[in-house]
Amino acid sequence: MSPHATRRVFTSKGQTDGCSPPLSLIPMAQSIRRDSPELPDFSLLKRLARDQLIYLLEQLPGRKDLFIDADLMSPLDRIANVSTLKQHEVDKLYKVEYKPIVSTSDQLCFLIRPRLQSVKWICDVVNADKAAGKFRRYKLIFTPQKFYACENVLEEQGIFGDVTTDEWGFHLLPLDDDIISLELPEFFRDYFLDGNQRWVRTAGCVLHLLHSLYGPFSKVYGIGRCSKMAYESWREQVEEGEQKGRDGEIGSVFLFDRDVDYVTPMCSQVVYEGLVDDIFRIKCGCVEFGPEVTSSDKSLKVMLNSQDKVFNQIRNEHFSNVFGFLSQKAKNLQTAYDKRCGMDIKQIKTFVSEELKGLKQEHRLLSLHIGASESMMKKKTKQEFQELLKTEHSLLEGFDIRECITFIEEHINRQCSMIESLRLLCLLSLTENGLLSKDYKSMKAQYLQSYGVDHLPTFANLKQLGILVEQPTGETLTAMENKVGKLVNDRAAGKLTDAFSSLAKKSHFRALSRRLNLVPKSDEEYDLRVPKDMAYIFSGAYVPLSCKLIEQVLERDGWTGLEEVTRLLNGQEFAASGCSEADGKARSDTQRTILVMFLGGCTFSEISALRFLGKEKGYKFIIVTTAITNSARLIEALLDNRA
């Protein structure tokens, strides 16, 4: 890829209609660049979680076997390693595999998410033991909280009295200095698709926890119904508890529902970290590089965070710059190594004792990232990927839609990839405000032929969320509006499930894009080496809607002036001043520390964009997310085929 990503030259036909002028772009190269403030120390969260876990383990004295939910393995690893667990009399560790267990210990401890499936499995285990006349002690630790439904299952299966249950309030895992994850990927599907609000309170708890540790917050902004509910839940908890006035470490808070912006996570990521996530899948801040990267026959698990000096420098870079950077780095490294020629013995001694280790370390990391880049390069520089990006950009720009449809059709026909095809369809629907009825039917038919009829429920899910829909014909539209209108008049409308509200959701991506200037003018070349706005994370083709909204709201200190935008986004925005009285010393360092909470997940690209924004405006963003997501994860969560 050339550093000057060639973008197509467009005639100005898309941008001339006499709509109101775009919101003024804030001049990017600002006169004063403030330094970003320091980040609060989030390792405290880890310590808290670890101490609580140890306390819980000690509640079951004596040696015990520990069963851990598969998706808790990695988060747990970040909190307490095996030796810590062994110190607290954990004998053997097992992964929950929903199979009969082989354990000789007479004490079993289960560390699980509050899922019915896991609880049922434990019931089976206990009942099997009972049948075999084995006597053991069982302890269930639910994290981050237990649900009544789980206890209900225990009761139904008749083992409520045989087990003890506990809660491990492990809400937050700091993945990096500025990323904190709830590690709850199911949040997205539970809330947005199934309309299950059980995690909303958890989100409230998280805010409460952060508030009590790092608060008070000066202002809270948010958009989306879930955000609002989480905010209310948090306020309730604040009012119930005691208040203590002190200096906060966090200024404003921004809550963001994932369903406000589905476009951004549906785009291919081209920033290094995002790309690594798309291709190798970063799990809990850790990635496993296969043999093709390590150029040996072994896979290697690597932690990707700011501790990795090489990674830290390239994570936010557009992929096209990475290679150049890495080769420069390699050269520097070589010179550093070369220094030792012509050294006397004393100098070599200091060199070996002081520098060599660092250099070796850097060397190792460098070769790893070069390997990864090469491997990605192989995959991504192919013609198909270029075409794919081109199609995505056209979709974002709303240009040559017919061609794009043909491309997607071909993609489906050739069975390139089940997820990828669906992703393109979704992007098409999201940007075009639904597919024409004819197109929708033919695409769906094609898709089912390619990947099986069992995807019918998947399509139903996507339709329910408003991600992949048919453009309504005149008649159905009024019918739907009637229905929605009736619901809105209903007193309980405020508490309706989002499943219903999404029926009314119309994507107004085009209008939003014009209003907020999301697609930069394309007649000039975009220098990806010196990015001028957040669009660089998508090769200069698109400023992510989510990040743009955050920028605008922070700039305006609220939603005033954005009425039209929020109307297009179905409202549900709010702004509230927090409980701190420290408004007087606005613009101090803490006021520029901003916590952004994504309900339903966020992508690495969005994080990169916010980091960029922070650097430009002197903010420091802390990203709290229910989970790190990307297009594939998002779509996989909505699949409902036979799996």
Added chain:
Amino acid sequence: MAFITANWNPLGEAFYRKVELYEMSWVLRDGLRDSLVAAAPYGGPIAVMKESQCLSPSVRPQLDIYTASGVTMATFPWKSGPVVQLGWSVSEELLCVQQDGTVLIYDLTGAFLRHFSMGQEVVQSHVSEAKIFHSPYGTGVAIVTGSSRFTLATNIDDLKLRRLPEVPGLQGAPSCWAVLNQDRQTKVLLANGPELYLLDNTCCTSVVLPGGSPLDGVFVHIAVSFSYKYLALFTDTGHLWTGLANLQDKLSEVDTKIRSPPKQMVWCRRPQTQQPSVVVLWERLLLVVAVGGDTVQYPLDEACVCVGELDGVRLLSPSRHELLQEVPLVCEDIFKIASMGPGALLLEAHKEYQKSSQKADEYLREIKEQGMLGDAVRQCVEAAGHEQHTHTQKALLRAASFGKCFLTNLSPEAFVSVCRDLRVLNAVRDPSIGIPLTHTQYPVCVCVCRLVYRRLYPLAIEVCRYLKTPEYQGVSRILRHWACSKVQQKGESDEVMVRCISGRLADSPGISYSHIASKAYDSGRTELAIKLLDYEARSGEQVPLLLKMRRSQLALSKAIESGDTDLVYTVVSYVKNEMNRGDFFMTLRNQPVALSLYRQFCKLQEQETLKDLYNQDDDHQELANYYVSASYREKRLEARLSVLQSAVDEYNKAKNEFSSKATEEEMRLLRFQRKLDDEKGAGLLGLSLQATMEALLASGLQKQADHLYRDFRVSDKRYWWLKLKSLAEKEEWEELEKFSKSKKSPVGYLPFVEVCMKKSNKYEAKKYVTKVTPEQRVRAHLTIEDVEGAADAAIERRSEAEIGTVISHCSSSSSSSQRLLLDKLQRALTTANRK
């Protein structure tokens, strides 16, 4: 002041005093004789019941409850069986142990609270003696039955009966016994004639008293100190043995020379005691026996009852209520005749000062010379706390405040707190309230609680306000109690009651309306409870009570308002068992949040219910989707087909033609796959249409693939793609060429080039390059790595972008021909640009 020591009696090295607390305002017909009397410690209430034996069985005995000053709090005729023992729990509830082992519990106002039994076997054998005791676990009851078995309950609020093992050789009742509390275990010490036994949960051990010569005679009385630390035993020879309750050490042995068995025996000690003693009570005599051996005798003219306290013994007689205690050291120091203690001097100095006498200065000088002024003030303050009479308290406090003026760095804390404490203590000691607490016994919160038990709400609130107790712990709690007792009153309408309660509680923090409401519900006022619940701010508290009251609809909407899904789920699972299915579903239909929650639960737990749920709603679309996913769980094809057929029907009902058609096609495909699997063993079942065709082509079943292509109206493009891919895969180049010529390709010819190149067959690929449309020709050339061809094509097209692409491709090598080409391209680029 000299008369302060008038009621002092020297006992060993210390002094004992008997202070009058109250003149009793009660009127007892026969005094305290032949009555069951129980007085609670810490100046608690007194219960009196006439012994039933002296009355004819037809006459019901009267049970009276008085305050410590003899004011009647409740009086009612006893309607149950014969009572063996009365006693008070720590929360001032009256326990009445009946002969048949039933324990009835009443509150201070004489209202019946609840009852429990001490075991079935007691009904037969009867309780011969019972004791009510206090331990760190609460209030306990111990009984011994007619068949000489002991049963214990250590905490009446968490009732666990323990039957103690049998005592060897014990016939009938033991001569005396007591409950001990040692090492967190409750034990019984009993004497059978001259032998002592210690009974615990598991065994009965015979014990001997430590300390040399065994006592001769039979034990007739045992007394354990207030803290369970000391033990006293009285023998029929008149000997009193004292020692530690763990039976490890002996303190002393005193011969009282009185042989008749005492009526009562109580330890009299105080914290930092100088001279502990045992108070022994006979009909006409009270004997205080110090551990050292000294005694004091008080002759009595009325029958008395002793009540052991933390710091003394209260004496209850029909006319008076007195406190017998060791004089605290500070008081002794100040008031002892001819005392030269700093406190005494300060008191004297202040007295002279009030008389405007210059002697005040002399006294002060004397204290100051010794450098004891600070001590003097402290002594006066402390002594004030120990005095019962207000004028003595005042004199001491004034003296302290006088002395304070001459000191610069004395912390006023003790002075202030004693003043505050005394104000509260004097208020509750007032005869109309009648709680004679001493300063040693006084902790604030308990004091307020006890006012609340007596329903003295205004005083309790005043005390809290005076002590500046945080609202949350003080006033609010009192108001809650008030409201709880208020709702139990009959006679007022719901509206008036709600208005009254909400008016009074309105702005107090931390009031739990649900608690009050549950009390209202318990006393049978459901409507009132519901009205009160409306005031409850936390929905989490409303829901359980609403469920209890069977207002499930209301509970459900409240739960949803709370936003707590656990609550919603609680209600849903409750309602599910409560209602019939139809009503249950209807309820859910009106509550989308609950419905979605229940749906998700059903998806994991009860698939069948889910189906019913959709059925009820006539949600054909969802039902059909449900069938589609259900079909994949069916192993047998026939079953799967029939489930899919149901899906088709439902899709039709939902007017979703597209889906119904797709499902029908799937059924057709499944049948087709089955047929082929049976014939050829192709293993196709369950594959998608595309995968099926791919598999057919791969295994050379061209005809069947063609059949599917026509039958399912597969698009030409897809079919061409499939075919050329499979041909290239099998490297059937001739077939491929033939295929390419069979018809104009719907996918263009670039794919041909690509599939050939995938197999690295440049030769075959070249054949198709010429057929590629001009737009794609550059790409085709590049695909076969023919840069020159690409360059020519690009130049011909005069397309800036394409020339750029070609340039980027050839920049990699640097041969001369390449350079030539590059020049050519650059030139073309400039011309294109110019245009």
